[in-house]
Amino acid sequence: MTHDDPADIAGHRLLARLGHGGMGTVYLARTPGGRVLALKTMHAAIATDPAARSRFHLEIDAARIIGNHHGAQVVDADPTAETPWLATEYVLGPPLDDAVGLCGPLPETSVRAIGAALAGALTQLHASDVVHRDLKPSNVMITAYGPKIIDFGIARAAGDDHLTRTGAAAGTPAYMSPEQATGQEHTPAGDTFALAGLLTYAATGRPPFGTGQAADLLYRIRYAEPDLTGLPPALAPVIGRCLGKDPAERPTTDELAAQLHDGRGQFADHLPAPLLTDIARRATDVWTHHPHRLPAPAAEAMSAGSDGMARRSLLVGGSWALGLAAAGGGAWAWLGAGDPEGGARPSDKSTTFPVPSPEPLRDYLWQVQIPPVDDQTVEVFPAAEPMPVVLGDNVMLVTEDGLTAVDPTTGDSVWTTVKLEDAWRVTTDGHRIFRIPDIDYFGVEGQIKPLVVDSVNASSGKPATPRQTFKDFNILHNQGQLICCRDDMLYLTGGTGEFERSGYATGQTWYLVAVDMRTGAERWRRRLQPHKKDTSRPHFLAGQVVGNLLVLLQETAAGKVMLAVHESRNGRPLWSSPFPDAEPDAVRGLLAVDDQHVYLGFGPLRALRLSDGKEAWNLAAGRPGASFGPPTVKDGVVYAVQAELGLVAVGAADGTVRWEEKGEAGTQADRTDPPVVGDRFVYGKGPSGLRQIDISTRTTVATYKTSGTRFIAHEHAKMIFSLGGPLIAGYRLE
Numbered sequence: 001m002t003h004d005d006p007a008d009i010a011g012h013r014l015l016a017r018l019g020h021g022g023m024g025t026v027y028l029a030r031t032p033g034g035r036v037l038a039l040k041t042m043h044a045a046i047a048t049d050p051a052a053r054s055r056f057h058l059e060i061d062a063a064r065i066i067g068n069h070h071g072a073q074v075v076d077a078d079p080t081a082e083t084p085w086l087a088t089e090y091v092l093g094p095p096l097d098d099a100v101g102l103c104g105p106l107p108e109t110s111v112r113a114i115g116a117a118l119a120g121a122l123t124q125l126h127a128s129d130v131v132h133r134d135l136k137p138s139n140v141m142i143t144a145y146g147p148k149i150i151d152f153g154i155a156r157a158a159g160d161d162h163l164t165r166t167g168a169a170a171g172t173p174a175y176m177s178p179e180q181a182t183g184q185e186h187t188p189a190g191d192t193f194a195l196a197g198l199l200t201y202a203a204t205g206r207p208p209f210g211t212g213q214a215a216d217l218l219y220r221i222r223y224a225e226p227d228l229t230g231l232p233p234a235l236a237p238v239i240g241r242c243l244g245k246d247p248a249e250r251p252t253t254d255e256l257a258a259q260l261h262d263g264r265g266q267f268a269d270h271l272p273a274p275l276l277t278d279i280a281r282r283a284t285d286v287w288t289h290h291p292h293r294l295p296a297p298a299a300e301a302m303s304a305g306s307d308g309m310a311r312r313s314l315l316v317g318g319s320w321a322l323g324l325a326a327a328g329g330g331a332w333a334w335l336g337a338g339d340p341e342g343g344a345r346p347s348d349k350s351t352t353f354p355v356p357s358p359e360p361l362r363d364y365l366w367q368v369q370i371p372p373v374d375d376q377t378v379e380v381f382p383a384a385e386p387m388p389v390v391l392g393d394n395v396m397l398v399t400e401d402g403l404t405a406v407d408p409t410t411g412d413s414v415w416t417t418v419k420l421e422d423a424w425r426v427t428t429d430g431h432r433i434f435r436i437p438d439i440d441y442f443g444v445e446g447q448i449k450p451l452v453v454d455s456v457n458a459s460s461g462k463p464a465t466p467r468q469t470f471k472d473f474n475i476l477h478n479q480g481q482l483i484c485c486r487d488d489m490l491y492l493t494g495g496t497g498e499f500e501r502s503g504y505a506t507g508q509t510w511y512l513v514a515v516d517m518r519t520g521a522e523r524w525r526r527r528l529q530p531h532k533k534d535t536s537r538p539h540f541l542a543g544q545v546v547g548n549l550l551v552l553l554q555e556t557a558a559g560k561v562m563l564a565v566h567e568s569r570n571g572r573p574l575w576s577s578p579f580p581d582a583e584p585d586a587v588r589g590l591l592a593v594d595d596q597h598v599y600l601g602f603g604p605l606r607a608l609r610l611s612d613g614k615e616a617w618n619l620a621a622g623r624p625g626a627s628f629g630p631p632t633v634k635d636g637v638v639y640a641v642q643a644e645l646g647l648v649a650v651g652a653a654d655g656t657v658r659w660e661e662k663g664e665a666g667t668q669a670d671r672t673d674p675p676v677v678g679d680r681f682v683y684g685k686g687p688s689g690l691r692q693i694d695i696s697t698r699t700t701v702a703t704y705k706t707s708g709t710r711f712i713a714h715e716h717a718k719m720i721f722s723l724g725g726p727l728i729a730g731y732r733l734e
Contacts, residue, residue, distance in 0.1 A: 617655025
């Protein structure tokens with residue numbers, strides 16, 4: 001609990017925070033009689049909006065309709081209170097995505113039992129003329145008695161559009177139906193489509209239309225066939241029919257339930273043993289909690305938003321609060337948090353599901369929850385991954401509350417802005433911050449919308465200098481991009497011609513521009529090749545200035561990755577080279593370069609000379625067919641993970657192998673993120689956690705608990721900053 005959380009609500013004693021999001025906060029609570037509850041409150045500022053109150057009231061009604069057999073039983077609620085609240089039973093079981101993460105793809109018997117029960121739940125919901133509209137793995141809790149559907153925050157009466165903007169798509173992209181993706185009415189057949197996607201995930205570990213940016217997902221949902229590879233042969237035709245583009249051709253939920261399961265046996269009999277063990281553990285953990293309230297933060301740890309109110313962007317919690325968030329499972333889904341089925345979580349096709357560590361996992365130094373960064377239940381362009389970067393003594397990342405500076409030694413928020421930022425609209429040289437501010441997002445297509453750039457004070461998060469306007473550009477604010485900055489020069493993209501709200505217009509002309517941020521003067525402008533139209537990604541995936549060179553990773557109109565180098569003083573192109581082994585989402589923000597070479601993985605590990613783009617060395621010569629993850633270069637050594645081997649250290653100058661990892665621990669190492677290099681150890685993700693590899697012995701000496709998918713080193717603080725889903729964590733860098 002934070003210092004300003006209430007002690008109770010309507011007589012229900014609050015014990016801990018389970019989660020916090022854009023709409024409200026969910027608490028672990030206990031009734032006077034001792035029953036454990038999950039109690040959701042709405043933020044006071046949002047409660048002043050009549051439409052938000054109407055949605056909350058409908059959420060309560062939908063939760064009551066679904067009942068305690070198929071959902072979390074509503075125990076008490078007051079949607080008319082000054083701060084509306086809803087109390088339900090505390091569901092003892094993990095969300096489906098956690099269950100798959102624990103066990104891997106579930107057995108066919110489990111998938112059929114879960115699917116039949118959920119189809120029955122939807123039948124009950126649809127009989128009351130209510131559609132869920134956001135069915136996904138994180139919104140389904142697995143208990144010993146059956147699955148329970150939660151989070152009815154965007155449910156509504158069938159045919160009722162008055163709470164949703166016309167033509168807007170609300171939901172989670174990976175599980176939207178084609179009609180929902182285009183803003184059309186979402187009927188019960190749309191819930192059937194989402195259920196089929198959810199069951200595909202349960203059976204294969206991935207959604208049927210893949211992952212990635214929302215625009216790409218919605219395009220595939222509308223026009224591509226689902227990927228049913230890995231589904232049990234008897235399940236594939238059943239699920240395939242549910243994923244039909246025409247709602248009229250999909251089976252009803254009654255028909256689907258009959259095709260999936262005959263109803264025989266107890267539900268628990270159809271679950272794998274590790275999942276049943278996890279359910280039992282969660283049922284025990286909730287009774288061992290002792291309330292803890294954090295002291296009021298120091299004045300310097302608070303920042304005032306534009307409305308003058310003090311805000312704290314991160315939930316700083318002890319291990320109890322975090323343990324309960326994991327035990328409850330559904331709190332973050334209830335709040336609309338980002339999850340793997342809705343956004344671009346890095347993944348490697350060779351990565352296996354977690355296996356027991358050969359030794360006890362060591363702990364992080366701190367771990368805290370953050371507001372979701374990729375909440376795609378809203379009707380706007382999707383936010384990019386947070387892409388944490390070092391900012392002086394702190395780490396900067398993107399959260400739901402805006403741009404945030406975090407103390408890497410404690411996880412405390414130093415400051416946060418008050419508006420959502422897209423990662424590609426913000427850049428820093430490590431000391432100053434520049435951004436394209438969120439102003440006048442909506443407008444008339446064809447209306448002139450100039451590109452605006454301002455800066456943010458790195459100490460306070462407040463606007464620092466007057467805005468600079470590029471009047472001849474005509475783009476939506478989130479279509480522009482700030483690539484990188486160095487020595488007072490800012491490198492960005494801007495376009496001319498009529499824009500489109502739905503993506504990049506064919507008639508637009510785009511430019512790479514260098515701007516002197518001391519004077520606002522434009523130094524040079526270079527025309528770019530046409531941009532890929534059916535994507536929400538910006539032109540460049542990464543950029544860095546090295547000496548007098550601007551090194552760029554660029555996405556081509558064909559959706560491929562290109563490496564390009566320009567003179568930073570005048571923008572003159574020097575050379576470009578295709579990066580055929582890389583996927584755009586996989587290399588976003590990843591660029592390993594020193595003053596001589598740029599280093600490439602995602603295939604053979606190789607170095608290209610910055611001077612002319614020629615290959616300096618390539619490890620494929622001695623390792624035919626070897627595939628590497630993204631590299632890190634430090635102190636003249638390149639580090640990368642080789643598939644089925646582990647970490648390899650190579651001389652940056654000549655490609656000579658210095659050493660290879662020993663032992664079995666590296667054979668299943670993750671290859672989605674670059675290694676983090678300290679003085680004595682190298683750190684990298686493995687199937688069981690964050691591995692610590694001793695440079696002297698070349699072996700894994702420790703494994704740390706982590707949910708992280710992105711790791712960066714903060715050299716000055718001697719910390720590793722880990723980001724993964726709604727959690728950040730800190731580890732000692734040695």
